[in-house]
Amino acid sequence: MEKKKTERTQSGQFEVAFNRIHRCLKDMVKDAHNDSFVELLNTGFKNHSIIRKYKNELYQFAKLRNAIVHEKVDTDYYIAEPHRQVVNRIESIAANFEKPPLAMSISSTPVFYYYEDAFLKDVLKAINKFDFTRFPIYNKNYEYQGLLTASDIIRWMAKQLNSNVISLENVQVNQLLRTNKKYYVDFIKESTNLFEVEELFDQYHAEDKKLQAVILSENGGPNSKPKAILTPWDLLDPDPKGND
Incomplete structure (x- = not known):
């Protein structure tokens, strides 16, 4: 029974x-x-x-x-x-x-971002230590200026190569932003759920655009301090953290 x-x-x-x-x-x-x-x-x-x-x-x-x-x-x-x-x-x-789980649950936190006058050598240290490849760049008012990627840095170095020596001592991030390609980046509130973000990536894909990153902030706009960053690689995880 x-x-x-x-x-x-x-x-x-x-x-x-x-x-x-x-x-x-x-x-x-x-x-x-x-x-x-x-x-x-x-x-x-x-x-x-x-x-x-x-x-x-x-x-x-x-x-x-x-x-x-x-x-x-x-x-x-x-x-x-x-x-x-x-x-x-x-x-x-x-x-x-x-x-629905929050997008924050699979995002990279804290996000590594830099001011436009930061030195490139400091970005390279972060790449070496944490293996990150995408870095949002802001001015001192937390207004988004662009996305710097590891690929941008490699291409820039290749162009600067002179007698097998590249001097990075005084190179600032804004020097690379002026020459790198423009990436599709979108902004959402930190309270946005994971499935809404997936739909956002799908919308860009439907328009034949590659969304490189989604930045999460308190007001969901490009003019506030970033709280986390989410890339296409993060979405490859079949379930958010904490779910079976």
């Missing part, structure tokens, strides 16, 4: 988590033909990164949910039974729909 009670609990937990996701989909997707779970998935994945992320799993969960509900004998008695790992997974996904 105890085993049956546990199984019924797992089925009930699955159904509750499924309904939580369904409610989120209804709130999120407004242009679907109807409110069926699959229709919301089919319509919403085009504009919502979180739906694209979990779409294939959610299709399978919809099939399992139908089997569970259609085979339900009584209010709290199920014949079809999901595995505990499946229940844990759908509950994790439901939590992400209800409270």
Whole structure:
């Protein structure tokens, strides 16, 4: 009897988590033909990164949910039974729909930024010690001036090479900014969630533009102190920190 009670609990937990996701989909997707779970998935994945992320799993969960509900004998008695790992997974996904992780959770913090009159040798020390490759550059009023990358530095050095010697003693960052290429960089509030950032990268990609970095700040603009930086490499991590 105890085993049956546990199984019924797992089925009930699955159904509750499924309904939580369904409610989120209804709130999120407004242009679907109807409110069926699959229709919301089919319509919403085009504009919502979180739906694209979990779409294939959610299709399978919809099939399992139908089997569970259609085979339900009584209010709290199920014949079809999901595995505990499946229940844990759908509950994790439901939590992400209800409270998406912040972009800050996978961003590089603290962000290494420099003033435009900083010395290049100090940037090189940071590259050597921390392996960072992108550095936002600001003036003293925290107004964004440009992005300096490790590739920019290498190209600049190649052009400066003279008799196998390059003097870096008095070279300032702004000297490289005047000659380097302009990168696509966007700015968001530190409270922005991860899936909104993924959609931002997708928008740039759809316009055939490569977004090199997203900078997180308190007001979400290019004129405030940066709190973190997020690059395309950061998005390769399949799940935010702290999620299974």
